[in-house]
Amino acid sequence: MSNPWLKNKGDAERSRKPAERSIGAAEGAERGESPARPSRDEVRWYGFNAVLATFAQRPEAIRKVYVSGSRLRDAADLLKWCADNRIGYRVVDDADLERLTKAQHHEGLVADVLPLPVLDLQEWLDKAPATRDCAIWLDGVGNPHNLGAILRSTAHFGASALLLPASRAAQGISGAAARVAEGGAEHVRIVALRERPIDNLTILRRHGYRALATVVEGGTNLFRAELPDKTVWMLGAEGEGMDRSLAELADTRISIPGTGHVESLNVANAAAVLLAASFAATE
Structure with a gap:
Protein backbone atom coordinates (compact mmCIF):
# COMPACT_ATOMS: atom_id res chain seq x y z
CA MET A 1 0.00 0.00 0.00
CA SER A 2 1.32 3.46 -0.84
CA ASN A 3 1.92 5.86 2.00
CA PRO A 4 -1.25 7.95 2.48
CA TRP A 5 0.70 10.87 3.98
CA LEU A 6 1.79 13.11 1.11
CA LYS A 7 4.93 15.19 1.39
CA ASN A 8 4.64 17.81 -1.33
CA LYS A 9 2.16 19.46 -3.58
CA GLY A 10 3.30 17.52 -6.64
CA ASP A 11 2.57 14.29 -4.80
CA ALA A 12 -0.82 15.68 -3.84
CA GLU A 13 -1.74 16.48 -7.43
CA ARG A 14 -0.40 13.19 -8.85
CA SER A 15 -1.98 11.05 -6.12
CA ARG A 16 -5.38 12.69 -5.93
CA LYS A 17 -7.42 9.53 -6.42
CA PRO A 18 -5.57 7.30 -3.90
CA ALA A 19 -5.44 10.14 -1.39
CA GLU A 20 -9.15 10.69 -1.59
CA ARG A 21 -10.04 7.18 -0.53
CA SER A 22 -11.97 6.81 2.69
CA ILE A 23 -9.77 7.84 5.58
CA GLY A 24 -11.13 4.94 7.55
CA ALA A 25 -9.86 2.50 4.93
CA ALA A 26 -6.55 4.11 4.09
CA GLU A 27 -5.20 5.90 7.15
CA GLY A 28 -6.58 3.50 9.73
CA ALA A 29 -5.18 0.48 7.91
CA GLU A 30 -1.78 2.11 7.49
CA ARG A 31 -1.40 3.48 11.01
CA GLY A 32 -3.48 1.01 13.00
CA GLU A 33 -5.40 3.75 14.78
CA SER A 34 -8.78 5.42 14.58
CA PRO A 35 -8.65 8.32 12.09
CA ALA A 36 -11.60 10.03 13.74
CA ARG A 37 -9.59 11.26 16.71
CA PRO A 38 -6.37 13.21 17.09
CA SER A 39 -3.83 11.77 19.50
CA ARG A 40 -4.40 12.44 23.19
CA ASP A 41 -2.14 15.51 23.37
CA GLU A 42 -3.59 17.16 20.24
CA VAL A 43 -6.75 19.02 19.30
CA ARG A 44 -8.40 18.96 15.88
CA TRP A 45 -8.55 22.51 14.51
CA TYR A 46 -10.70 23.22 11.48
CA GLY A 47 -11.77 26.21 9.45
CA PHE A 48 -9.48 27.87 6.93
CA ASN A 49 -8.62 31.00 8.91
CA ALA A 50 -8.25 29.06 12.14
CA VAL A 51 -5.69 26.64 10.69
CA LEU A 52 -3.75 29.33 8.81
CA ALA A 53 -3.58 31.46 11.96
CA THR A 54 -1.98 28.54 13.78
CA PHE A 55 0.44 28.16 10.88
CA ALA A 56 1.32 31.86 11.15
CA GLN A 57 1.61 32.00 14.95
CA ARG A 58 2.60 28.47 16.07
CA PRO A 59 3.77 26.40 13.08
CA GLU A 60 5.65 24.07 15.43
CA ALA A 61 2.29 23.06 16.94
CA ILE A 62 1.04 21.49 13.69
CA ARG A 63 1.16 17.70 13.64
CA LYS A 64 -1.04 16.59 10.69
CA VAL A 65 -3.02 18.35 7.97
CA TYR A 66 -6.04 17.27 5.93
CA VAL A 67 -7.01 19.39 2.93
CA SER A 68 -9.67 19.19 0.24
CA GLY A 69 -8.56 19.23 -3.38
CA SER A 70 -10.34 22.54 -3.93
CA ARG A 71 -8.12 24.18 -1.27
CA LEU A 72 -4.72 23.00 -2.52
CA ARG A 73 -3.84 26.32 -4.13
CA ASP A 74 -5.10 28.38 -1.17
CA ALA A 75 -3.12 26.26 1.30
CA ALA A 76 0.04 26.03 -0.85
CA ASP A 77 2.34 27.78 1.65
CA LEU A 78 1.17 25.58 4.51
CA LEU A 79 1.56 22.39 2.46
CA LYS A 80 5.05 23.40 1.30
CA TRP A 81 6.00 23.99 4.93
CA CYS A 82 4.61 20.57 5.81
CA ALA A 83 6.72 18.98 3.08
CA ASP A 84 9.85 20.85 4.15
CA ASN A 85 9.35 19.87 7.80
CA ARG A 86 8.23 16.26 7.28
CA ILE A 87 4.72 16.96 8.55
CA GLY A 88 2.26 14.62 6.85
CA TYR A 89 -0.75 15.91 4.98
CA ARG A 90 -3.49 14.21 3.01
CA VAL A 91 -5.78 15.35 0.24
CA VAL A 92 -9.26 14.08 1.03
CA ASP A 93 -12.83 14.75 -0.01
CA ASP A 94 -15.45 16.74 1.88
CA ALA A 95 -17.14 13.61 3.23
CA ASP A 96 -13.89 12.61 4.91
CA LEU A 97 -13.44 16.09 6.37
CA GLU A 98 -16.96 15.93 7.77
CA ARG A 99 -16.15 12.60 9.39
CA LEU A 100 -12.94 13.97 10.85
CA THR A 101 -14.56 17.08 12.31
CA LYS A 102 -18.15 15.91 12.81
CA ALA A 103 -19.09 19.23 11.22
CA GLN A 104 -20.02 20.57 7.80
CA HIS A 105 -18.25 23.89 8.30
CA HIS A 106 -14.69 22.61 7.98
CA GLU A 107 -13.98 25.00 5.05
CA GLY A 108 -11.73 22.45 3.37
CA LEU A 109 -8.85 22.55 5.84
CA VAL A 110 -8.26 20.57 9.04
CA ALA A 111 -5.18 20.19 11.23
CA ASP A 112 -4.27 18.25 14.33
CA VAL A 113 -2.34 20.69 16.51
CA LEU A 114 -0.98 21.02 20.01
CA PRO A 115 -3.43 22.87 22.28
CA LEU A 116 -3.06 26.55 23.03
CA PRO A 117 -0.91 27.15 26.10
Missing part, protein backbone atom coordinates in the same frame (compact mmCIF):
# COMPACT_ATOMS: atom_id res chain seq x y z
CA VAL A 118 -2.77 27.97 29.30
CA LEU A 119 -1.23 30.52 31.66
CA ASP A 120 -1.63 30.80 35.40
CA LEU A 121 -3.23 34.08 36.50
CA GLN A 122 0.00 35.41 37.97
CA GLU A 123 1.97 34.29 34.92
CA TRP A 124 -0.34 36.31 32.67
CA LEU A 125 -0.22 39.36 34.92
CA ASP A 126 3.56 39.33 34.85
CA LYS A 127 3.33 39.75 31.06
CA ALA A 128 0.28 42.02 30.88
CA PRO A 129 0.53 45.65 29.72
CA ALA A 130 1.67 48.05 32.41
CA THR A 131 -0.90 50.76 31.71
CA ARG A 132 -4.14 50.28 29.77
CA ASP A 133 -5.52 46.81 29.29
CA CYS A 134 -8.72 44.83 29.07
CA ALA A 135 -9.58 41.16 29.60
CA ILE A 136 -12.67 38.96 29.67
CA TRP A 137 -13.59 36.71 32.62
CA LEU A 138 -16.14 34.05 31.67
CA ASP A 139 -18.27 32.49 34.39
CA GLY A 140 -19.75 29.24 33.04
CA VAL A 141 -19.86 30.01 29.30
CA GLY A 142 -19.69 26.61 27.62
CA ASN A 143 -21.22 26.94 24.15
CA PRO A 144 -18.31 26.67 21.67
CA HIS A 145 -19.92 29.07 19.20
CA ASN A 146 -20.28 31.73 21.88
CA LEU A 147 -16.76 31.07 23.08
CA GLY A 148 -15.42 31.34 19.54
CA ALA A 149 -17.29 34.59 18.91
CA ILE A 150 -15.92 36.03 22.15
CA LEU A 151 -12.39 35.03 21.15
CA ARG A 152 -12.90 36.73 17.79
CA SER A 153 -14.07 39.97 19.44
CA THR A 154 -11.30 39.79 22.02
CA ALA A 155 -8.68 39.48 19.29
CA HIS A 156 -10.33 42.19 17.16
CA PHE A 157 -10.29 44.80 19.91
CA GLY A 158 -6.90 43.78 21.30
CA ALA A 159 -7.91 42.60 24.77
CA SER A 160 -5.04 40.65 26.21
CA ALA A 161 -6.62 37.59 27.80
CA LEU A 162 -9.57 35.30 28.30
CA LEU A 163 -9.87 34.24 31.96
CA LEU A 164 -11.53 30.86 32.56
CA PRO A 165 -12.14 28.66 35.59
CA ALA A 166 -9.24 26.22 35.88
CA SER A 167 -11.41 23.20 35.04
CA ARG A 168 -12.73 24.90 31.90
CA ALA A 169 -9.29 26.15 30.85
CA ALA A 170 -7.94 22.59 31.15
CA GLN A 171 -10.48 21.43 28.55
CA GLY A 172 -8.87 23.76 26.03
CA ILE A 173 -10.38 25.54 23.03
CA SER A 174 -12.30 23.17 20.77
CA GLY A 175 -12.09 23.02 17.01
CA ALA A 176 -15.61 24.44 16.76
CA ALA A 177 -14.67 27.44 18.90
CA ALA A 178 -11.47 27.98 16.92
CA ARG A 179 -13.38 27.97 13.63
CA VAL A 180 -15.88 30.56 14.85
CA ALA A 181 -12.99 32.67 16.19
CA GLU A 182 -11.65 32.90 12.60
CA GLY A 183 -8.03 32.86 13.75
CA GLY A 184 -8.63 34.98 16.85
CA ALA A 185 -7.84 32.12 19.24
CA GLU A 186 -4.16 32.39 18.34
CA HIS A 187 -4.01 36.04 19.45
CA VAL A 188 -5.57 35.80 22.91
CA ARG A 189 -3.89 34.43 26.02
CA ILE A 190 -5.92 31.73 27.77
CA VAL A 191 -5.63 32.11 31.55
CA ALA A 192 -6.67 29.67 34.28
CA LEU A 193 -8.26 31.30 37.31
CA ARG A 194 -7.69 30.20 40.88
CA GLU A 195 -10.40 28.22 42.65
CA ARG A 196 -11.67 31.01 44.92
CA PRO A 197 -13.02 34.10 43.14
CA ILE A 198 -11.87 36.40 45.93
CA ASP A 199 -8.28 35.21 45.44
CA ASN A 200 -8.47 36.08 41.75
CA LEU A 201 -9.93 39.50 42.48
CA THR A 202 -7.29 40.24 45.11
CA ILE A 203 -4.49 39.41 42.67
CA LEU A 204 -6.09 41.42 39.87
CA ARG A 205 -6.57 44.46 42.10
CA ARG A 206 -2.98 44.23 43.26
CA HIS A 207 -1.99 44.71 39.61
CA GLY A 208 -4.29 47.66 39.06
CA TYR A 209 -7.25 45.89 37.43
CA ARG A 210 -10.87 46.50 38.34
CA ALA A 211 -13.52 43.83 37.84
CA LEU A 212 -16.78 44.95 36.23
CA ALA A 213 -19.60 42.41 36.42
CA THR A 214 -22.30 42.53 33.77
CA VAL A 215 -25.88 42.24 35.03
CA VAL A 216 -29.17 42.37 33.17
CA GLU A 217 -30.60 45.11 35.35
CA GLY A 218 -29.63 47.23 38.32
CA GLY A 219 -26.13 48.05 37.14
CA THR A 220 -24.62 51.36 36.06
CA ASN A 221 -25.44 52.27 32.47
CA LEU A 222 -22.45 51.19 30.40
CA PHE A 223 -22.51 54.33 28.29
CA ARG A 224 -22.51 56.63 31.31
CA ALA A 225 -19.92 54.75 33.34
CA GLU A 226 -16.36 55.92 33.79
CA LEU A 227 -14.37 52.86 32.83
CA PRO A 228 -11.02 52.09 34.50
CA ASP A 229 -7.77 51.96 32.54
CA LYS A 230 -7.32 48.27 33.37
CA THR A 231 -10.61 46.43 33.12
CA VAL A 232 -11.70 42.83 33.56
CA TRP A 233 -15.21 42.29 32.21
CA MET A 234 -17.02 39.47 34.02
CA LEU A 235 -19.71 37.73 31.96
CA GLY A 236 -22.05 34.97 33.06
CA ALA A 237 -23.29 31.75 31.52
CA GLU A 238 -25.62 31.72 28.52
CA GLY A 239 -28.78 30.77 30.40
CA GLU A 240 -28.26 31.59 34.06
CA GLY A 241 -26.25 34.78 33.65
CA MET A 242 -23.70 36.01 36.15
CA ASP A 243 -23.62 34.20 39.47
CA ARG A 244 -25.06 36.71 41.97
CA SER A 245 -22.44 36.08 44.66
CA LEU A 246 -19.66 36.57 42.11
CA ALA A 247 -21.24 39.76 40.79
CA GLU A 248 -21.39 41.15 44.33
CA LEU A 249 -17.64 40.68 44.69
CA ALA A 250 -16.93 42.83 41.64
CA ASP A 251 -15.81 46.43 41.91
CA THR A 252 -18.75 47.64 39.81
CA ARG A 253 -21.86 46.18 38.20
CA ILE A 254 -22.65 47.30 34.67
CA SER A 255 -25.77 46.94 32.53
CA ILE A 256 -26.06 47.42 28.77
CA PRO A 257 -29.15 49.56 28.15
CA GLY A 258 -31.68 48.53 25.52
CA THR A 259 -35.33 48.73 24.55
CA GLY A 260 -36.49 46.03 26.93
CA HIS A 261 -38.10 44.11 24.07
CA VAL A 262 -35.74 41.23 24.89
CA GLU A 263 -34.32 40.36 28.27
CA SER A 264 -30.66 40.76 27.35
CA LEU A 265 -28.02 40.31 24.68
CA ASN A 266 -26.43 36.99 23.84
CA VAL A 267 -23.21 36.67 25.86
CA ALA A 268 -21.00 36.91 22.77
CA ASN A 269 -22.81 40.02 21.56
CA ALA A 270 -22.56 41.54 25.03
CA ALA A 271 -18.81 40.88 25.08
CA ALA A 272 -18.38 42.71 21.77
CA VAL A 273 -20.32 45.75 23.05
CA LEU A 274 -18.31 45.86 26.29
CA LEU A 275 -14.98 45.56 24.52
CA ALA A 276 -15.94 48.26 22.04
CA ALA A 277 -16.89 50.56 24.92
CA SER A 278 -13.59 49.87 26.70
CA PHE A 279 -11.42 50.65 23.74
CA ALA A 280 -13.51 53.65 22.70
CA ALA A 281 -12.91 55.05 26.20
CA THR A 282 -9.14 54.88 25.69
CA GLU A 283 -9.10 57.01 22.54
Whole structure:
Protein backbone atom coordinates (compact mmCIF):
# COMPACT_ATOMS: atom_id res chain seq x y z
CA MET A 1 0.00 0.00 0.00
CA SER A 2 1.32 3.46 -0.84
CA ASN A 3 1.92 5.86 2.00
CA PRO A 4 -1.25 7.95 2.48
CA TRP A 5 0.70 10.87 3.98
CA LEU A 6 1.79 13.11 1.11
CA LYS A 7 4.93 15.19 1.39
CA ASN A 8 4.64 17.81 -1.33
CA LYS A 9 2.16 19.46 -3.58
CA GLY A 10 3.30 17.52 -6.64
CA ASP A 11 2.57 14.29 -4.80
CA ALA A 12 -0.82 15.68 -3.84
CA GLU A 13 -1.74 16.48 -7.43
CA ARG A 14 -0.40 13.19 -8.85
CA SER A 15 -1.98 11.05 -6.12
CA ARG A 16 -5.38 12.69 -5.93
CA LYS A 17 -7.42 9.53 -6.42
CA PRO A 18 -5.57 7.30 -3.90
CA ALA A 19 -5.44 10.14 -1.39
CA GLU A 20 -9.15 10.69 -1.59
CA ARG A 21 -10.04 7.18 -0.53
CA SER A 22 -11.97 6.81 2.69
CA ILE A 23 -9.77 7.84 5.58
CA GLY A 24 -11.13 4.94 7.55
CA ALA A 25 -9.86 2.50 4.93
CA ALA A 26 -6.55 4.11 4.09
CA GLU A 27 -5.20 5.90 7.15
CA GLY A 28 -6.58 3.50 9.73
CA ALA A 29 -5.18 0.48 7.91
CA GLU A 30 -1.78 2.11 7.49
CA ARG A 31 -1.40 3.48 11.01
CA GLY A 32 -3.48 1.01 13.00
CA GLU A 33 -5.40 3.75 14.78
CA SER A 34 -8.78 5.42 14.58
CA PRO A 35 -8.65 8.32 12.09
CA ALA A 36 -11.60 10.03 13.74
CA ARG A 37 -9.59 11.26 16.71
CA PRO A 38 -6.37 13.21 17.09
CA SER A 39 -3.83 11.77 19.50
CA ARG A 40 -4.40 12.44 23.19
CA ASP A 41 -2.14 15.51 23.37
CA GLU A 42 -3.59 17.16 20.24
CA VAL A 43 -6.75 19.02 19.30
CA ARG A 44 -8.40 18.96 15.88
CA TRP A 45 -8.55 22.51 14.51
CA TYR A 46 -10.70 23.22 11.48
CA GLY A 47 -11.77 26.21 9.45
CA PHE A 48 -9.48 27.87 6.93
CA ASN A 49 -8.62 31.00 8.91
CA ALA A 50 -8.25 29.06 12.14
CA VAL A 51 -5.69 26.64 10.69
CA LEU A 52 -3.75 29.33 8.81
CA ALA A 53 -3.58 31.46 11.96
CA THR A 54 -1.98 28.54 13.78
CA PHE A 55 0.44 28.16 10.88
CA ALA A 56 1.32 31.86 11.15
CA GLN A 57 1.61 32.00 14.95
CA ARG A 58 2.60 28.47 16.07
CA PRO A 59 3.77 26.40 13.08
CA GLU A 60 5.65 24.07 15.43
CA ALA A 61 2.29 23.06 16.94
CA ILE A 62 1.04 21.49 13.69
CA ARG A 63 1.16 17.70 13.64
CA LYS A 64 -1.04 16.59 10.69
CA VAL A 65 -3.02 18.35 7.97
CA TYR A 66 -6.04 17.27 5.93
CA VAL A 67 -7.01 19.39 2.93
CA SER A 68 -9.67 19.19 0.24
CA GLY A 69 -8.56 19.23 -3.38
CA SER A 70 -10.34 22.54 -3.93
CA ARG A 71 -8.12 24.18 -1.27
CA LEU A 72 -4.72 23.00 -2.52
CA ARG A 73 -3.84 26.32 -4.13
CA ASP A 74 -5.10 28.38 -1.17
CA ALA A 75 -3.12 26.26 1.30
CA ALA A 76 0.04 26.03 -0.85
CA ASP A 77 2.34 27.78 1.65
CA LEU A 78 1.17 25.58 4.51
CA LEU A 79 1.56 22.39 2.46
CA LYS A 80 5.05 23.40 1.30
CA TRP A 81 6.00 23.99 4.93
CA CYS A 82 4.61 20.57 5.81
CA ALA A 83 6.72 18.98 3.08
CA ASP A 84 9.85 20.85 4.15
CA ASN A 85 9.35 19.87 7.80
CA ARG A 86 8.23 16.26 7.28
CA ILE A 87 4.72 16.96 8.55
CA GLY A 88 2.26 14.62 6.85
CA TYR A 89 -0.75 15.91 4.98
CA ARG A 90 -3.49 14.21 3.01
CA VAL A 91 -5.78 15.35 0.24
CA VAL A 92 -9.26 14.08 1.03
CA ASP A 93 -12.83 14.75 -0.01
CA ASP A 94 -15.45 16.74 1.88
CA ALA A 95 -17.14 13.61 3.23
CA ASP A 96 -13.89 12.61 4.91
CA LEU A 97 -13.44 16.09 6.37
CA GLU A 98 -16.96 15.93 7.77
CA ARG A 99 -16.15 12.60 9.39
CA LEU A 100 -12.94 13.97 10.85
CA THR A 101 -14.56 17.08 12.31
CA LYS A 102 -18.15 15.91 12.81
CA ALA A 103 -19.09 19.23 11.22
CA GLN A 104 -20.02 20.57 7.80
CA HIS A 105 -18.25 23.89 8.30
CA HIS A 106 -14.69 22.61 7.98
CA GLU A 107 -13.98 25.00 5.05
CA GLY A 108 -11.73 22.45 3.37
CA LEU A 109 -8.85 22.55 5.84
CA VAL A 110 -8.26 20.57 9.04
CA ALA A 111 -5.18 20.19 11.23
CA ASP A 112 -4.27 18.25 14.33
CA VAL A 113 -2.34 20.69 16.51
CA LEU A 114 -0.98 21.02 20.01
CA PRO A 115 -3.43 22.87 22.28
CA LEU A 116 -3.06 26.55 23.03
CA PRO A 117 -0.91 27.15 26.10
CA VAL A 118 -2.77 27.97 29.30
CA LEU A 119 -1.23 30.52 31.66
CA ASP A 120 -1.63 30.80 35.40
CA LEU A 121 -3.23 34.08 36.50
CA GLN A 122 0.00 35.41 37.97
CA GLU A 123 1.97 34.29 34.92
CA TRP A 124 -0.34 36.31 32.67
CA LEU A 125 -0.22 39.36 34.92
CA ASP A 126 3.56 39.33 34.85
CA LYS A 127 3.33 39.75 31.06
CA ALA A 128 0.28 42.02 30.88
CA PRO A 129 0.53 45.65 29.72
CA ALA A 130 1.67 48.05 32.41
CA THR A 131 -0.90 50.76 31.71
CA ARG A 132 -4.14 50.28 29.77
CA ASP A 133 -5.52 46.81 29.29
CA CYS A 134 -8.72 44.83 29.07
CA ALA A 135 -9.58 41.16 29.60
CA ILE A 136 -12.67 38.96 29.67
CA TRP A 137 -13.59 36.71 32.62
CA LEU A 138 -16.14 34.05 31.67
CA ASP A 139 -18.27 32.49 34.39
CA GLY A 140 -19.75 29.24 33.04
CA VAL A 141 -19.86 30.01 29.30
CA GLY A 142 -19.69 26.61 27.62
CA ASN A 143 -21.22 26.94 24.15
CA PRO A 144 -18.31 26.67 21.67
CA HIS A 145 -19.92 29.07 19.20
CA ASN A 146 -20.28 31.73 21.88
CA LEU A 147 -16.76 31.07 23.08
CA GLY A 148 -15.42 31.34 19.54
CA ALA A 149 -17.29 34.59 18.91
CA ILE A 150 -15.92 36.03 22.15
CA LEU A 151 -12.39 35.03 21.15
CA ARG A 152 -12.90 36.73 17.79
CA SER A 153 -14.07 39.97 19.44
CA THR A 154 -11.30 39.79 22.02
CA ALA A 155 -8.68 39.48 19.29
CA HIS A 156 -10.33 42.19 17.16
CA PHE A 157 -10.29 44.80 19.91
CA GLY A 158 -6.90 43.78 21.30
CA ALA A 159 -7.91 42.60 24.77
CA SER A 160 -5.04 40.65 26.21
CA ALA A 161 -6.62 37.59 27.80
CA LEU A 162 -9.57 35.30 28.30
CA LEU A 163 -9.87 34.24 31.96
CA LEU A 164 -11.53 30.86 32.56
CA PRO A 165 -12.14 28.66 35.59
CA ALA A 166 -9.24 26.22 35.88
CA SER A 167 -11.41 23.20 35.04
CA ARG A 168 -12.73 24.90 31.90
CA ALA A 169 -9.29 26.15 30.85
CA ALA A 170 -7.94 22.59 31.15
CA GLN A 171 -10.48 21.43 28.55
CA GLY A 172 -8.87 23.76 26.03
CA ILE A 173 -10.38 25.54 23.03
CA SER A 174 -12.30 23.17 20.77
CA GLY A 175 -12.09 23.02 17.01
CA ALA A 176 -15.61 24.44 16.76
CA ALA A 177 -14.67 27.44 18.90
CA ALA A 178 -11.47 27.98 16.92
CA ARG A 179 -13.38 27.97 13.63
CA VAL A 180 -15.88 30.56 14.85
CA ALA A 181 -12.99 32.67 16.19
CA GLU A 182 -11.65 32.90 12.60
CA GLY A 183 -8.03 32.86 13.75
CA GLY A 184 -8.63 34.98 16.85
CA ALA A 185 -7.84 32.12 19.24
CA GLU A 186 -4.16 32.39 18.34
CA HIS A 187 -4.01 36.04 19.45
CA VAL A 188 -5.57 35.80 22.91
CA ARG A 189 -3.89 34.43 26.02
CA ILE A 190 -5.92 31.73 27.77
CA VAL A 191 -5.63 32.11 31.55
CA ALA A 192 -6.67 29.67 34.28
CA LEU A 193 -8.26 31.30 37.31
CA ARG A 194 -7.69 30.20 40.88
CA GLU A 195 -10.40 28.22 42.65
CA ARG A 196 -11.67 31.01 44.92
CA PRO A 197 -13.02 34.10 43.14
CA ILE A 198 -11.87 36.40 45.93
CA ASP A 199 -8.28 35.21 45.44
CA ASN A 200 -8.47 36.08 41.75
CA LEU A 201 -9.93 39.50 42.48
CA THR A 202 -7.29 40.24 45.11
CA ILE A 203 -4.49 39.41 42.67
CA LEU A 204 -6.09 41.42 39.87
CA ARG A 205 -6.57 44.46 42.10
CA ARG A 206 -2.98 44.23 43.26
CA HIS A 207 -1.99 44.71 39.61
CA GLY A 208 -4.29 47.66 39.06
CA TYR A 209 -7.25 45.89 37.43
CA ARG A 210 -10.87 46.50 38.34
CA ALA A 211 -13.52 43.83 37.84
CA LEU A 212 -16.78 44.95 36.23
CA ALA A 213 -19.60 42.41 36.42
CA THR A 214 -22.30 42.53 33.77
CA VAL A 215 -25.88 42.24 35.03
CA VAL A 216 -29.17 42.37 33.17
CA GLU A 217 -30.60 45.11 35.35
CA GLY A 218 -29.63 47.23 38.32
CA GLY A 219 -26.13 48.05 37.14
CA THR A 220 -24.62 51.36 36.06
CA ASN A 221 -25.44 52.27 32.47
CA LEU A 222 -22.45 51.19 30.40
CA PHE A 223 -22.51 54.33 28.29
CA ARG A 224 -22.51 56.63 31.31
CA ALA A 225 -19.92 54.75 33.34
CA GLU A 226 -16.36 55.92 33.79
CA LEU A 227 -14.37 52.86 32.83
CA PRO A 228 -11.02 52.09 34.50
CA ASP A 229 -7.77 51.96 32.54
CA LYS A 230 -7.32 48.27 33.37
CA THR A 231 -10.61 46.43 33.12
CA VAL A 232 -11.70 42.83 33.56
CA TRP A 233 -15.21 42.29 32.21
CA MET A 234 -17.02 39.47 34.02
CA LEU A 235 -19.71 37.73 31.96
CA GLY A 236 -22.05 34.97 33.06
CA ALA A 237 -23.29 31.75 31.52
CA GLU A 238 -25.62 31.72 28.52
CA GLY A 239 -28.78 30.77 30.40
CA GLU A 240 -28.26 31.59 34.06
CA GLY A 241 -26.25 34.78 33.65
CA MET A 242 -23.70 36.01 36.15
CA ASP A 243 -23.62 34.20 39.47
CA ARG A 244 -25.06 36.71 41.97
CA SER A 245 -22.44 36.08 44.66
CA LEU A 246 -19.66 36.57 42.11
CA ALA A 247 -21.24 39.76 40.79
CA GLU A 248 -21.39 41.15 44.33
CA LEU A 249 -17.64 40.68 44.69
CA ALA A 250 -16.93 42.83 41.64
CA ASP A 251 -15.81 46.43 41.91
CA THR A 252 -18.75 47.64 39.81
CA ARG A 253 -21.86 46.18 38.20
CA ILE A 254 -22.65 47.30 34.67
CA SER A 255 -25.77 46.94 32.53
CA ILE A 256 -26.06 47.42 28.77
CA PRO A 257 -29.15 49.56 28.15
CA GLY A 258 -31.68 48.53 25.52
CA THR A 259 -35.33 48.73 24.55
CA GLY A 260 -36.49 46.03 26.93
CA HIS A 261 -38.10 44.11 24.07
CA VAL A 262 -35.74 41.23 24.89
CA GLU A 263 -34.32 40.36 28.27
CA SER A 264 -30.66 40.76 27.35
CA LEU A 265 -28.02 40.31 24.68
CA ASN A 266 -26.43 36.99 23.84
CA VAL A 267 -23.21 36.67 25.86
CA ALA A 268 -21.00 36.91 22.77
CA ASN A 269 -22.81 40.02 21.56
CA ALA A 270 -22.56 41.54 25.03
CA ALA A 271 -18.81 40.88 25.08
CA ALA A 272 -18.38 42.71 21.77
CA VAL A 273 -20.32 45.75 23.05
CA LEU A 274 -18.31 45.86 26.29
CA LEU A 275 -14.98 45.56 24.52
CA ALA A 276 -15.94 48.26 22.04
CA ALA A 277 -16.89 50.56 24.92
CA SER A 278 -13.59 49.87 26.70
CA PHE A 279 -11.42 50.65 23.74
CA ALA A 280 -13.51 53.65 22.70
CA ALA A 281 -12.91 55.05 26.20
CA THR A 282 -9.14 54.88 25.69
CA GLU A 283 -9.10 57.01 22.54
